[in-house]
Amino acid sequence: MMTTMRIKTPTSFWIIAVLSLLWNGFGANDYMQMHLQNRAYIEGMTQGMNLTVDELIAFYAARPWWVDAFWALGVWGSVAGSLLLLMRSRHALAAFLVSLVGLIVTSVLGFVDPIPGQTDLTFPIILTAIVFAVLFALIFYTRRMIARRVIA
Template sequence: MDSATKEPWHLWVVGIVTLLWNGFGANDYTQTQLRNMDYLNFMGYPQAGIDYLDQFPAWAEAGWALGVWGAVMGSVLLLLRSRFAIWSFVISLIGIALTTVYEAGADMPAELAEMQPGWFPVLLWGLATFQLWYAWSMKKKGVLR
């Protein structure tokens, strides 16, 4: 694709929608890391949930950060038509995998588990995989430089 050729309209739709979605995740990550009690109370985090967050090992925290910030950066790079969006989404998926591994073996408090619907991890993995696939397909079509 010639660099003067206009990108497809759906690049903007996917880029903006995923940036909004990933931005929500980044806000949640930031607010919980800062232990913003106004936010945690607004979101309905029970004290047992906050205690659970405090027990995350460093590698699980790193996974959460990679998942969130890799996705945000991937959306921004997608909008900028950068081929590096692919690598950002790969990093995000690695981060999600690390967090998923930790949460699968952790003893999550029932009050916190009740806050997250059972379909949410499927949605999270599905959207993260879609973002990688979409960036890869845009690179293959010559849209990303």
């Protein structure tokens, strides 16, 4: 039976893993607040839009189930990836890749069918670019840590 030897875990690994969990926690919070229909939270999202809280809730409720499923893959895949990274598991890479699939699908749909009343797409485009950049960085970092045998 062959086992993979891990090397000593650098402090920077723990910092990055914890930061990734905190970052992905924001996405999980957003997902939960929308599904729980937290009116105070959603009201903050409607600032600068010609849209009421009820209209935004109705927009999200009217989306097909599979759109929500891809959103869940994106959000919870990244949370799982961060937790698996903290556990030094090589499965973190698979979780981040699942998240990438969810992010790609929901991002494309978000620009094809934007939220009604959202006339300026500057903020969503910038936010989406940042989310993609962080996720790609986590994927490459995880691959590097697997290659260096920090995680197995």
